[in-house]
Amino acid sequence: MHDDWRPSACRKALRQRASILAAIRGFFAERGVLEVDTPCLVGAGATDPNVPSFYVAYDGPGAPPEGRLWLQSSPEHAMKRLLAAGSGAIYQITHAFRAGERGRLHNPEFTLLEWYRLGWDQHALMDEVADLFRYLLGGCTVERLTYTQVFHAHLGVDPLEASRQTLETSAGGLGLGRAALAALDRDGLLDLLLSHRVVPALGSGRLTFVYDFPASQAALARLRPDDPRVAERFELFSNGVELANGYHELTDAVEQRLRFERERAARARLGLPLPDVDARLLAAMEAGLPPCAGVALGLDRLIMHVCGARHIDEVIAFPIERA
Amino acid sequence: MASYTTSQFKAGLKILLDGDPYAIVENEFVKPGKGQAFNRVKIRNLRSGRVVERTFKSGDSVEAADVIETEMQYLYTDGEFWHFMKPDSFEQYAAGKTVIGDGAKWLKEQDLCKVTLWNNEPLSIEPPAHVNLAVVETDPGLRGDTSGGGGKPATLETGAVVQVPLFIEEGEVVRVDTRSGAYISRAKE
Numbered sequence: 001m002h003d004d005w006r007p008s009a010c011r012k013a014l015r016q017r018a019s020i021l022a023a024i025r026g027f028f029a030e031r032g033v034l035e036v037d038t039p040c041l042v043g044a045g046a047t048d049p050n051v052p053s054f055y056v057a058y059d060g061p062g063a064p065p066e067g068r069l070w071l072q073s074s075p076e077h078a079m080k081r082l083l084a085a086g087s088g089a090i091y092q093i094t095h096a097f098r099a100g101e102r103g104r105l106h107n108p109e110f111t112l113l114e115w116y117r118l119g120w121d122q123h124a125l126m127d128e129v130a131d132l133f134r135y136l137l138g139g140c141t142v143e144r145l146t147y148t149q150v151f152h153a154h155l156g157v158d159p160l161e162a163s164r165q166t167l168e169t170s171a172g173g174l175g176l177g178r179a180a181l182a183a184l185d186r187d188g189l190l191d192l193l194l195s196h197r198v199v200p201a202l203g204s205g206r207l208t209f210v211y212d213f214p215a216s217q218a219a220l221a222r223l224r225p226d227d228p229r230v231a232e233r234f235e236l237f238s239n240g241v242e243l244a245n246g247y248h249e250l251t252d253a254v255e256q257r258l259r260f261e262r263e264r265a266a267r268a269r270l271g272l273p274l275p276d277v278d279a280r281l282l283a284a285m286e287a288g289l290p291p292c293a294g295v296a297l298g299l300d301r302l303i304m305h306v307c308g309a310r311h312i313d314e315v316i317a318f319p320i321e322r323a
Numbered sequence: 324m325a326s327y328t329t330s331q332f333k334a335g336l337k338i339l340l341d342g343d344p345y346a347i348v349e350n351e352f353v354k355p356g357k358g359q360a361f362n363r364v365k366i367r368n369l370r371s372g373r374v375v376e377r378t379f380k381s382g383d384s385v386e387a388a389d390v391i392e393t394e395m396q397y398l399y400t401d402g403e404f405w406h407f408m409k410p411d412s413f414e415q416y417a418a419g420k421t422v423i424g425d426g427a428k429w430l431k432e433q434d435l436c437k438v439t440l441w442n443n444e445p446l447s448i449e450p451p452a453h454v455n456l457a458v459v460e461t462d463p464g465l466r467g468d469t470s471g472g473g474g475k476p477a478t479l480e481t482g483a484v485v486q487v488p489l490f491i492e493e494g495e496v497v498r499v500d501t502r503s504g505a506y507i508s509r510a511k512e
Binding site for chain 1: 330350351352353354355356357358359360361363375376377378379380381383
Protein backbone atom coordinates (compact mmCIF):
# COMPACT_ATOMS: atom_id res chain seq x y z
CA MET A 1 0.00 0.00 0.00
CA HIS A 2 1.86 3.03 -1.23
CA ASP A 3 -1.13 5.11 -2.18
CA ASP A 4 -1.02 7.23 0.97
CA TRP A 5 -0.01 10.23 -1.12
CA ARG A 6 -3.66 10.38 -2.20
CA PRO A 7 -6.31 12.36 -0.31
CA SER A 8 -8.67 10.35 1.89
CA ALA A 9 -11.60 12.55 0.85
CA CYS A 10 -13.14 12.13 -2.58
CA ARG A 11 -13.25 15.04 -5.03
CA LYS A 12 -16.97 15.53 -4.48
CA ALA A 13 -16.49 15.96 -0.72
CA LEU A 14 -13.64 18.42 -1.28
CA ARG A 15 -15.82 20.46 -3.64
CA GLN A 16 -18.61 20.41 -1.05
CA ARG A 17 -16.13 21.51 1.57
CA ALA A 18 -15.12 24.48 -0.56
CA SER A 19 -18.71 25.52 -1.19
CA ILE A 20 -19.61 25.26 2.50
CA LEU A 21 -16.64 27.48 3.39
CA ALA A 22 -17.76 30.02 0.78
CA ALA A 23 -21.35 29.90 2.07
CA ILE A 24 -20.22 30.44 5.68
CA ARG A 25 -18.24 33.50 4.62
CA GLY A 26 -21.34 34.74 2.77
CA PHE A 27 -23.49 34.19 5.87
CA PHE A 28 -21.24 36.29 8.08
CA ALA A 29 -20.64 38.95 5.42
CA GLU A 30 -24.43 39.45 5.17
CA ARG A 31 -24.58 39.88 8.93
CA GLY A 32 -21.68 42.30 9.18
CA VAL A 33 -19.43 39.98 11.20
CA LEU A 34 -15.74 40.61 10.52
CA GLU A 35 -13.47 37.76 9.46
CA VAL A 36 -10.21 37.70 11.44
CA ASP A 37 -7.04 35.64 11.24
CA THR A 38 -5.03 34.99 14.41
CA PRO A 39 -1.86 32.88 14.73
CA CYS A 40 -1.88 29.09 15.05
CA LEU A 41 1.48 29.26 16.82
CA VAL A 42 0.80 30.81 20.22
CA GLY A 43 2.68 31.74 23.38
CA ALA A 44 0.31 30.12 25.88
CA GLY A 45 -0.76 26.48 25.90
CA ALA A 46 -4.19 25.29 27.06
CA THR A 47 -4.41 24.81 30.83
CA ASP A 48 -7.54 22.61 30.60
CA PRO A 49 -6.32 19.16 31.76
CA ASN A 50 -8.51 17.49 29.10
CA VAL A 51 -6.96 19.46 26.25
CA PRO A 52 -3.52 18.09 25.33
CA SER A 53 -1.51 20.58 23.26
CA PHE A 54 1.32 20.23 20.78
CA TYR A 55 4.35 22.37 21.38
CA VAL A 56 7.01 23.56 19.02
CA ALA A 57 10.63 24.21 19.93
CA TYR A 58 11.67 27.63 18.63
CA ASP A 59 14.73 29.67 19.49
CA GLY A 60 14.85 31.93 16.42
CA PRO A 61 14.24 35.70 16.34
CA GLY A 62 11.28 36.73 18.50
CA ALA A 63 11.34 33.47 20.47
CA PRO A 64 9.91 33.49 23.99
CA PRO A 65 12.44 32.93 26.81
CA GLU A 66 11.40 29.28 27.27
CA GLY A 67 12.19 28.61 23.61
CA ARG A 68 8.79 27.02 23.14
CA LEU A 69 5.55 27.91 21.39
CA TRP A 70 2.28 26.00 21.25
CA LEU A 71 -0.05 25.05 18.44
CA GLN A 72 -3.38 26.53 19.45
CA SER A 73 -6.10 24.22 20.71
CA SER A 74 -8.60 26.94 19.81
CA PRO A 75 -8.42 30.60 18.72
CA GLU A 76 -10.47 31.68 21.74
CA HIS A 77 -7.82 33.62 23.63
CA ALA A 78 -6.60 35.59 20.62
CA MET A 79 -10.15 36.39 19.52
CA LYS A 80 -11.04 37.65 23.00
CA ARG A 81 -7.99 39.92 22.87
CA LEU A 82 -9.36 41.35 19.62
CA LEU A 83 -12.78 41.83 21.25
CA ALA A 84 -11.16 43.63 24.18
CA ALA A 85 -9.33 45.83 21.68
CA GLY A 86 -12.66 46.90 20.18
CA SER A 87 -13.03 44.66 17.12
CA GLY A 88 -16.80 44.26 17.38
CA ALA A 89 -18.41 40.98 16.24
CA ILE A 90 -15.82 38.65 14.68
CA TYR A 91 -15.51 35.17 13.20
CA GLN A 92 -12.61 32.99 12.22
CA ILE A 93 -12.07 29.80 10.26
CA THR A 94 -8.81 28.27 11.44
CA HIS A 95 -6.94 25.08 12.16
CA ALA A 96 -6.73 23.93 15.77
CA PHE A 97 -4.65 21.13 17.28
CA ARG A 98 -5.18 18.50 19.97
CA ALA A 99 -2.40 16.03 20.65
CA GLY A 100 -3.66 12.46 20.86
CA GLU A 101 -7.18 12.90 19.58
CA ARG A 102 -7.78 10.53 16.71
CA GLY A 103 -10.77 8.47 15.67
CA ARG A 104 -13.90 8.48 13.58
CA LEU A 105 -14.72 12.03 14.69
CA HIS A 106 -11.23 13.29 15.53
CA ASN A 107 -8.05 14.28 13.76
CA PRO A 108 -5.26 15.90 15.82
CA GLU A 109 -5.33 18.83 13.38
CA PHE A 110 -8.84 19.99 12.61
CA THR A 111 -10.78 23.04 11.45
CA LEU A 112 -12.85 25.28 13.69
CA LEU A 113 -15.35 27.98 12.91
CA GLU A 114 -15.47 30.28 15.90
CA TRP A 115 -17.44 33.47 16.33
CA TYR A 116 -18.37 36.09 18.91
CA ARG A 117 -21.38 38.39 19.29
CA LEU A 118 -21.33 41.44 21.54
CA GLY A 119 -24.11 41.86 24.08
CA TRP A 120 -25.65 38.46 23.25
CA ASP A 121 -26.40 35.63 25.66
CA GLN A 122 -26.20 31.87 25.02
CA HIS A 123 -29.80 31.66 23.78
CA ALA A 124 -29.40 34.42 21.19
CA LEU A 125 -26.26 32.69 19.96
CA MET A 126 -28.02 29.30 19.75
CA ASP A 127 -30.57 31.02 17.50
CA GLU A 128 -27.80 32.17 15.21
CA VAL A 129 -26.13 28.74 15.11
CA ALA A 130 -29.51 27.31 14.03
CA ASP A 131 -29.78 30.10 11.43
CA LEU A 132 -26.41 29.09 10.00
CA PHE A 133 -27.56 25.47 9.65
CA ARG A 134 -30.75 26.61 7.93
CA TYR A 135 -28.67 28.83 5.62
CA LEU A 136 -26.51 25.84 4.66
CA LEU A 137 -29.12 23.09 4.63
CA GLY A 138 -32.57 24.62 4.33
CA GLY A 139 -35.11 23.74 7.02
CA CYS A 140 -34.08 21.83 10.14
CA THR A 141 -35.83 20.78 13.29
CA VAL A 142 -34.28 22.35 16.36
CA GLU A 143 -34.76 21.53 20.03
CA ARG A 144 -33.27 22.99 23.16
CA LEU A 145 -32.86 21.02 26.40
CA THR A 146 -30.94 21.62 29.59
CA TYR A 147 -28.10 19.36 30.66
CA THR A 148 -30.29 18.29 33.57
CA GLN A 149 -33.21 17.47 31.26
CA VAL A 150 -31.16 15.18 28.99
CA PHE A 151 -29.75 13.31 31.99
CA HIS A 152 -33.26 12.87 33.36
CA ALA A 153 -34.60 11.72 30.01
CA HIS A 154 -31.87 9.16 29.22
CA LEU A 155 -30.59 8.06 32.63
CA GLY A 156 -33.23 9.10 35.12
CA VAL A 157 -30.68 10.88 37.28
CA ASP A 158 -30.13 14.49 38.26
CA PRO A 159 -26.57 15.35 37.23
CA LEU A 160 -26.36 18.29 39.63
CA GLU A 161 -27.70 16.60 42.75
CA ALA A 162 -27.18 12.84 42.33
CA SER A 163 -24.72 11.18 44.69
CA ARG A 164 -21.49 9.77 43.35
CA GLN A 165 -22.86 6.32 44.15
CA THR A 166 -25.90 6.91 41.91
CA LEU A 167 -23.69 8.11 39.06
CA GLU A 168 -21.40 5.08 39.42
CA THR A 169 -24.44 2.79 39.35
CA SER A 170 -25.64 4.45 36.14
CA ALA A 171 -22.20 3.80 34.64
CA GLY A 172 -22.33 0.10 35.52
CA GLY A 173 -22.59 -2.04 32.40
CA LEU A 174 -20.27 0.24 30.46
CA GLY A 175 -17.49 -2.23 31.21
CA LEU A 176 -15.13 0.25 32.79
CA GLY A 177 -13.89 -1.83 35.71
CA ARG A 178 -14.27 -0.84 39.35
CA ALA A 179 -10.81 0.69 39.77
CA ALA A 180 -11.04 2.79 36.60
CA LEU A 181 -14.48 3.99 37.64
CA ALA A 182 -13.24 4.94 41.10
CA ALA A 183 -10.35 6.85 39.52
CA LEU A 184 -12.73 9.20 37.70
CA ASP A 185 -13.67 12.43 39.41
CA ARG A 186 -17.29 13.59 39.40
CA ASP A 187 -16.93 15.46 36.11
CA GLY A 188 -15.17 12.45 34.59
CA LEU A 189 -18.18 10.31 35.58
CA LEU A 190 -20.57 12.85 34.09
CA ASP A 191 -18.50 12.93 30.89
CA LEU A 192 -18.59 9.13 30.77
CA LEU A 193 -22.37 9.06 31.14
CA LEU A 194 -22.92 11.94 28.75
CA SER A 195 -20.69 10.57 25.99
CA HIS A 196 -21.73 6.91 26.30
CA ARG A 197 -25.34 6.99 27.44
CA VAL A 198 -26.79 10.34 26.44
CA VAL A 199 -25.05 11.76 23.35
CA PRO A 200 -25.65 8.68 21.14
CA ALA A 201 -29.39 9.32 21.54
CA LEU A 202 -29.24 13.09 20.98
CA GLY A 203 -30.30 14.95 17.86
CA SER A 204 -31.64 12.12 15.76
CA GLY A 205 -32.54 13.85 12.50
CA ARG A 206 -32.48 17.21 14.21
CA LEU A 207 -30.32 19.77 15.95
CA THR A 208 -30.34 19.38 19.72
CA PHE A 209 -28.89 22.16 21.85
CA VAL A 210 -27.98 21.16 25.39
CA TYR A 211 -27.44 24.13 27.70
CA ASP A 212 -26.82 25.05 31.33
CA PHE A 213 -23.88 22.73 31.95
CA PRO A 214 -22.75 22.01 35.53
CA ALA A 215 -20.76 24.89 37.01
CA SER A 216 -17.78 22.55 37.45
CA GLN A 217 -17.67 22.33 33.63
CA ALA A 218 -18.07 26.04 33.02
CA ALA A 219 -14.74 26.28 31.15
CA LEU A 220 -14.82 29.94 30.01
CA ALA A 221 -18.54 30.49 30.48
CA ARG A 222 -20.08 32.67 33.17
CA LEU A 223 -22.24 31.08 35.87
CA ARG A 224 -25.97 31.73 35.82
CA PRO A 225 -26.58 34.57 38.26
CA ASP A 226 -29.93 33.08 39.37
CA ASP A 227 -28.61 29.48 39.65
CA PRO A 228 -24.85 29.29 40.20
CA ARG A 229 -25.00 25.45 40.05
CA VAL A 230 -24.93 25.83 36.28
CA ALA A 231 -22.90 27.72 33.71
CA GLU A 232 -24.27 29.51 30.66
CA ARG A 233 -22.64 27.05 28.33
CA PHE A 234 -24.24 25.07 25.49
CA GLU A 235 -23.33 22.33 23.10
CA LEU A 236 -24.95 21.30 19.85
CA PHE A 237 -25.53 17.67 18.85
CA SER A 238 -26.93 16.10 15.75
CA ASN A 239 -27.29 12.38 15.13
CA GLY A 240 -25.25 11.64 18.23
CA VAL A 241 -22.32 13.83 17.18
CA GLU A 242 -21.12 16.89 19.09
CA LEU A 243 -20.90 19.79 16.65
CA ALA A 244 -20.40 22.97 18.68
CA ASN A 245 -19.64 24.38 22.10
CA GLY A 246 -20.60 27.91 23.12
CA TYR A 247 -20.57 30.23 26.09
CA HIS A 248 -22.09 33.35 27.44
CA GLU A 249 -18.54 34.42 28.07
CA LEU A 250 -16.95 35.01 31.41
CA THR A 251 -15.62 38.59 31.39
CA ASP A 252 -14.29 38.74 34.96
CA ALA A 253 -10.48 38.62 34.88
CA VAL A 254 -10.18 37.71 38.57
CA GLU A 255 -12.50 34.71 38.21
CA GLN A 256 -10.73 33.73 34.97
CA ARG A 257 -7.32 33.71 36.68
CA LEU A 258 -8.77 31.53 39.45
CA ARG A 259 -10.11 29.02 36.93
CA PHE A 260 -6.76 28.87 35.12
CA GLU A 261 -4.99 28.24 38.41
CA ARG A 262 -7.47 25.50 39.35
CA GLU A 263 -6.83 23.84 35.98
CA ARG A 264 -3.09 24.10 36.47
CA ALA A 265 -3.42 22.53 39.90
CA ALA A 266 -5.38 19.64 38.34
CA ARG A 267 -2.64 19.27 35.70
CA ALA A 268 0.03 19.22 38.41
CA ARG A 269 -1.87 16.43 40.25
CA LEU A 270 -2.08 14.40 37.03
CA GLY A 271 1.57 14.95 36.17
CA LEU A 272 0.66 16.73 32.90
CA PRO A 273 2.69 19.52 31.25
CA LEU A 274 2.15 22.86 33.00
CA PRO A 275 1.70 25.74 30.56
CA ASP A 276 1.74 29.21 32.09
CA VAL A 277 -1.58 31.01 32.39
CA ASP A 278 -2.22 33.21 29.38
CA ALA A 279 -1.14 36.56 30.83
CA ARG A 280 -2.07 38.42 27.64
CA LEU A 281 -5.66 37.16 27.77
CA LEU A 282 -5.90 38.12 31.44
CA ALA A 283 -4.48 41.58 30.67
CA ALA A 284 -7.07 41.99 27.90
CA MET A 285 -9.85 40.97 30.28
CA GLU A 286 -8.57 43.44 32.86
CA ALA A 287 -8.62 46.14 30.18
CA GLY A 288 -12.22 45.10 29.51
CA LEU A 289 -13.72 42.23 27.55
CA PRO A 290 -17.14 43.48 26.44
CA PRO A 291 -20.13 41.29 27.40
CA CYS A 292 -20.43 38.70 24.64
CA ALA A 293 -21.31 35.17 23.64
CA GLY A 294 -19.04 32.95 21.55
CA VAL A 295 -19.19 29.54 19.94
CA ALA A 296 -16.74 27.11 18.36
CA LEU A 297 -18.14 24.80 15.72
CA GLY A 298 -16.22 21.79 14.44
CA LEU A 299 -16.12 22.59 10.75
CA ASP A 300 -15.03 19.12 9.64
CA ARG A 301 -17.99 17.66 11.52
CA LEU A 302 -20.33 20.27 10.07
CA ILE A 303 -19.13 19.21 6.61
CA MET A 304 -19.61 15.54 7.59
CA HIS A 305 -23.15 16.46 8.62
CA VAL A 306 -23.87 18.14 5.29
CA CYS A 307 -22.26 15.34 3.23
CA GLY A 308 -23.67 12.51 5.33
CA ALA A 309 -20.13 11.25 5.96
CA ARG A 310 -19.50 8.72 8.74
CA HIS A 311 -15.76 9.27 9.19
CA ILE A 312 -13.87 12.56 9.41
CA ASP A 313 -11.36 11.23 6.86
CA GLU A 314 -14.09 11.44 4.23
CA VAL A 315 -14.09 15.25 4.42
CA ILE A 316 -10.44 16.22 5.02
CA ALA A 317 -7.80 15.89 2.37
CA PHE A 318 -4.96 14.44 4.44
CA PRO A 319 -5.61 13.04 7.93
CA ILE A 320 -2.66 12.67 10.31
CA GLU A 321 -1.48 9.32 8.90
CA ARG A 322 -1.16 10.90 5.45
CA ALA A 323 -0.07 14.35 6.56
CA MET B 324 5.25 -7.55 31.11
CA ALA B 325 4.56 -5.65 27.93
CA SER B 326 1.57 -3.33 27.90
CA TYR B 327 -0.29 -1.06 25.52
CA THR B 328 -1.76 2.38 26.14
CA THR B 329 -5.12 3.26 24.66
CA SER B 330 -3.45 5.32 21.94
CA GLN B 331 -1.99 2.07 20.55
CA PHE B 332 -5.40 0.40 20.39
CA LYS B 333 -6.44 -0.89 16.99
CA ALA B 334 -8.31 -3.83 15.57
CA GLY B 335 -6.35 -7.06 15.98
CA LEU B 336 -4.34 -6.02 19.04
CA LYS B 337 -4.15 -8.80 21.65
CA ILE B 338 -4.67 -7.77 25.27
CA LEU B 339 -4.99 -9.53 28.61
CA LEU B 340 -8.05 -8.77 30.78
CA ASP B 341 -9.08 -10.56 33.97
CA GLY B 342 -6.67 -13.36 33.08
CA ASP B 343 -8.13 -14.01 29.63
CA PRO B 344 -6.65 -13.14 26.23
CA TYR B 345 -8.73 -10.84 24.03
CA ALA B 346 -8.41 -9.42 20.54
CA ILE B 347 -9.63 -5.89 19.85
CA VAL B 348 -12.35 -6.02 17.21
CA GLU B 349 -13.26 -2.34 17.11
CA ASN B 350 -11.87 0.73 18.84
CA GLU B 351 -13.74 4.01 19.03
CA PHE B 352 -12.22 7.16 20.50
CA VAL B 353 -14.93 9.01 22.41
CA LYS B 354 -14.24 12.49 23.67
CA PRO B 355 -16.32 15.53 24.40
CA GLY B 356 -14.69 18.73 23.10
CA LYS B 357 -14.25 19.72 26.72
CA GLY B 358 -13.94 16.71 28.97
CA GLN B 359 -12.58 13.28 29.68
CA ALA B 360 -11.55 11.08 26.74
CA PHE B 361 -12.43 7.37 26.58
CA ASN B 362 -11.76 4.46 24.29
CA ARG B 363 -14.82 2.33 23.72
CA VAL B 364 -13.78 -1.07 22.43
CA LYS B 365 -15.37 -4.26 21.24
CA ILE B 366 -13.16 -7.17 22.20
CA ARG B 367 -13.32 -10.88 21.46
CA ASN B 368 -12.43 -13.36 24.16
CA LEU B 369 -10.00 -15.64 22.34
CA ARG B 370 -10.95 -18.56 24.56
CA SER B 371 -14.74 -18.40 24.34
CA GLY B 372 -15.09 -16.40 21.14
CA ARG B 373 -17.57 -14.09 22.86
CA VAL B 374 -17.52 -10.41 21.94
CA VAL B 375 -18.01 -7.91 24.75
CA GLU B 376 -17.78 -4.12 25.06
CA ARG B 377 -15.41 -2.37 27.43
CA THR B 378 -14.54 1.24 28.07
CA PHE B 379 -11.11 2.56 29.00
CA LYS B 380 -10.13 6.00 30.19
CA SER B 381 -7.83 7.29 27.44
CA GLY B 382 -4.22 7.15 28.50
CA ASP B 383 -4.72 4.07 30.69
CA SER B 384 -2.69 1.03 29.82
CA VAL B 385 -3.54 -2.61 29.62
CA GLU B 386 -1.36 -5.70 29.65
CA ALA B 387 -0.44 -7.23 26.31
CA ALA B 388 -1.37 -10.86 25.72
CA ASP B 389 1.41 -13.03 24.33
CA VAL B 390 -0.69 -14.30 21.45
CA ILE B 391 0.71 -15.26 18.07
CA GLU B 392 -0.88 -16.79 15.03
CA THR B 393 1.15 -19.32 13.13
CA GLU B 394 0.72 -21.94 10.41
CA MET B 395 1.12 -25.56 11.45
CA GLN B 396 0.68 -28.90 9.85
CA TYR B 397 -1.89 -31.20 11.39
CA LEU B 398 -0.26 -34.58 12.14
CA TYR B 399 -2.70 -36.93 13.87
CA THR B 400 -5.00 -37.39 16.86
CA ASP B 401 -4.66 -39.95 19.62
CA GLY B 402 -8.28 -39.44 20.60
CA GLU B 403 -7.44 -37.10 23.45
CA PHE B 404 -5.07 -34.65 21.79
CA TRP B 405 -4.63 -33.34 18.29
CA HIS B 406 -1.00 -32.97 17.31
CA PHE B 407 0.41 -30.19 15.14
CA MET B 408 3.87 -29.35 13.87
CA LYS B 409 5.56 -26.14 12.81
CA PRO B 410 6.80 -26.95 9.29
CA ASP B 411 9.97 -24.88 9.62
CA SER B 412 11.19 -25.97 13.07
CA PHE B 413 9.44 -29.37 13.39
CA GLU B 414 8.35 -28.25 16.87
CA GLN B 415 5.24 -30.13 17.92
CA TYR B 416 2.20 -28.87 19.81
CA ALA B 417 -0.73 -30.79 21.27
CA ALA B 418 -4.21 -29.31 21.50
CA GLY B 419 -7.02 -30.73 23.62
CA LYS B 420 -10.70 -31.12 22.77
CA THR B 421 -11.78 -27.71 24.10
CA VAL B 422 -9.18 -25.98 21.94
CA ILE B 423 -10.01 -27.93 18.79
CA GLY B 424 -13.78 -27.64 19.27
CA ASP B 425 -15.87 -28.09 16.18
CA GLY B 426 -12.84 -27.74 13.92
CA ALA B 427 -11.87 -31.39 14.56
CA LYS B 428 -14.25 -32.66 11.93
CA TRP B 429 -12.36 -30.84 9.16
CA LEU B 430 -8.84 -31.87 10.11
CA LYS B 431 -7.08 -34.07 7.63
CA GLU B 432 -3.54 -35.20 8.18
CA GLN B 433 -0.91 -32.98 6.49
CA ASP B 434 -3.28 -30.03 6.06
CA LEU B 435 -1.96 -26.61 7.08
CA CYS B 436 -4.00 -24.93 9.82
CA LYS B 437 -3.82 -21.54 11.49
CA VAL B 438 -2.89 -22.17 15.12
CA THR B 439 -3.19 -19.38 17.69
CA LEU B 440 -0.70 -19.75 20.54
CA TRP B 441 -1.13 -18.04 23.90
CA ASN B 442 1.96 -18.23 26.12
CA ASN B 443 3.16 -20.87 23.66
CA GLU B 444 0.10 -23.09 24.21
CA PRO B 445 -2.51 -23.66 21.48
CA LEU B 446 -5.51 -21.44 22.14
CA SER B 447 -7.51 -22.06 19.01
CA ILE B 448 -7.20 -23.85 15.69
CA GLU B 449 -8.57 -22.66 12.40
CA PRO B 450 -8.74 -25.37 9.72
CA PRO B 451 -8.03 -24.35 6.12
CA ALA B 452 -10.94 -22.40 4.62
CA HIS B 453 -11.37 -25.06 1.92
CA VAL B 454 -10.61 -28.76 2.30
CA ASN B 455 -10.80 -31.73 -0.05
CA LEU B 456 -12.28 -34.79 1.65
CA ALA B 457 -13.39 -38.22 0.45
CA VAL B 458 -17.01 -39.32 0.84
CA VAL B 459 -17.09 -42.53 2.89
CA GLU B 460 -20.83 -42.92 3.13
CA THR B 461 -23.83 -41.61 1.22
CA ASP B 462 -27.03 -42.93 -0.35
CA PRO B 463 -26.66 -44.00 -3.98
CA GLY B 464 -27.15 -41.12 -6.37
CA LEU B 465 -30.05 -40.87 -8.79
CA ARG B 466 -28.94 -41.93 -12.25
CA GLY B 467 -28.72 -39.09 -14.71
CA ASP B 468 -29.26 -36.34 -12.13
CA THR B 469 -26.40 -33.94 -12.62
CA SER B 470 -28.34 -30.80 -11.95
CA GLY B 471 -27.42 -30.52 -8.30
CA GLY B 472 -30.97 -29.39 -7.66
CA GLY B 473 -31.54 -31.69 -4.72
CA GLY B 474 -29.25 -32.74 -1.89
CA LYS B 475 -28.44 -35.58 0.49
CA PRO B 476 -26.22 -36.03 3.51
CA ALA B 477 -22.73 -37.48 3.01
CA THR B 478 -20.26 -38.56 5.66
CA LEU B 479 -16.70 -37.54 4.90
CA GLU B 480 -13.45 -39.29 5.84
CA THR B 481 -12.95 -36.99 8.84
CA GLY B 482 -16.42 -37.69 10.21
CA ALA B 483 -18.03 -34.44 9.07
CA VAL B 484 -21.50 -34.72 7.55
CA VAL B 485 -22.33 -32.29 4.74
CA GLN B 486 -25.15 -31.85 2.26
CA VAL B 487 -23.96 -32.86 -1.21
CA PRO B 488 -25.73 -32.96 -4.58
CA LEU B 489 -27.52 -36.21 -5.46
CA PHE B 490 -24.94 -37.18 -8.09
CA ILE B 491 -22.07 -37.51 -5.60
CA GLU B 492 -21.10 -41.11 -4.89
CA GLU B 493 -19.10 -42.88 -2.22
CA GLY B 494 -15.36 -42.71 -2.85
CA GLU B 495 -15.51 -39.34 -4.59
CA VAL B 496 -13.53 -36.41 -3.21
CA VAL B 497 -15.45 -33.19 -2.57
CA ARG B 498 -14.36 -29.65 -1.81
CA VAL B 499 -15.98 -28.10 1.26
CA ASP B 500 -15.97 -24.63 2.84
CA THR B 501 -15.09 -25.26 6.49
CA ARG B 502 -16.45 -21.89 7.68
CA SER B 503 -19.99 -22.57 6.49
CA GLY B 504 -19.80 -26.36 6.21
CA ALA B 505 -21.12 -26.06 2.65
CA TYR B 506 -20.24 -28.28 -0.30
CA ILE B 507 -18.45 -26.32 -3.03
CA SER B 508 -17.69 -28.76 -5.84
CA ARG B 509 -16.19 -32.06 -6.81
CA ALA B 510 -12.47 -31.85 -6.10
CA LYS B 511 -10.36 -31.71 -9.25
CA GLU B 512 -7.83 -34.44 -8.88
